[in-house]
Amino acid sequence: MAETRRNIAEIDPTWQRITTEAEAAVRDEPLMGGLIHACVLHHKSIDRALSYRFAAKLASNEMSMVVLREIADDAFAADPGIIEAARADLNAIYERDPACHRLLQPILYFKGYQAVQAYRIGHWLWTRGRKDLAYFIQMRTSEIFGVDIHPGARLGKGIMIDHAHSIVIGETAVVGDNVSMLHSVTLGGTGKEEEDRHPKIGDGVLIGAGAKVLGNIKVGCCSRIAAGSVVLEEVPPGSTVAGVPARIVGEAGCDQPAVEMDQILDH
Incomplete structure (x- = not known):
């Protein structure tokens, strides 16, 4: 042996x-x-x-x-x-x-x-x-x-789902490489629409606990979504969004948010 x-x-x-x-x-x-x-x-x-x-x-x-x-x-x-x-x-x-x-x-x-x-x-x-x-x-x-991930969704490599309770990822969602997300994240639709209806998450994105990203929208590479946010509009690369509905509140704060795992918003 x-x-x-x-x-x-x-x-x-x-x-x-x-x-x-x-x-x-x-x-x-x-x-x-x-x-x-x-x-x-x-x-x-x-x-x-x-x-x-x-x-x-x-x-x-x-x-x-x-x-x-x-x-x-x-x-x-x-x-x-x-x-x-x-x-x-x-x-x-x-x-x-x-x-x-x-x-x-x-x-x-x-x-x-x-x-x-x-x-x-x-x-x-x-x-x-x-x-x-x-x-x-x-x-x-x-x-x-x-954890409910539709088999039709497309996930990249280097995915970390921390705690992983109540994760939902819809059929036409796309998640890039090196993405980190915490518990109770939803990548969902906005109603009964068919075809391409779920979010497209870029590489290196950090998605905080309880965040909901809804609809066929793009979340740019190396951006941050604050915990509890509801994202209904496109997120530019390298930015931080927060709130309900989510709004841009600043830059991402580092080159690789998903790796740094820094979820504290600047005051």
Whole structure:
């Protein structure tokens, strides 16, 4: 086993770090050994671990863990970009969330990370016309994690959803790379309109807790949306908006708001 892990380390140092953290966690808390071995140490790669975690969390009497693992494995094999995005999401959380001290934590405990990875599998199904199965993944993700991301939505890489309670992202929403959002964020429509009806969030945007962005509007790159805001109009790049309805209150204050995670408005 040790020799196998050394070989893995030469190929994938990130996975080696995760397994090293997992081994330390078992030593520190033996009662967690069963869970940590099942989720991490029994697997040879991050994609196998994520496949297992996805299936274990979403399995039910309606869809077995075996079937869900096959779906995830098929998705990862067909589109390596899913795992590339999963790695970027993992690093984003580690770099931005002060509560995350190990790469192991999001895989085991953070529902925002796990929900986004489930969405990515559902989106893969959606783009291949397997919409009923994609809807099932959306339903189970919402039931288990309290995160409702339509499989038709398009999310970039390096996504961090902190706390992740009551997140809603609509069908035609687009979220760029390196976006951070907190709990109770809605990227929704404004009524019963059809076609392209949801927000387009640029790269590097920070969306505060409870913010609602409604309609087919653009939120410019590296901008900030203050907590509790209701955004109904386009947001220019590099700006901060706040209020109900939201208005521009200043510049973003830094080059990468989503990374800095600074939500304090200047007075």
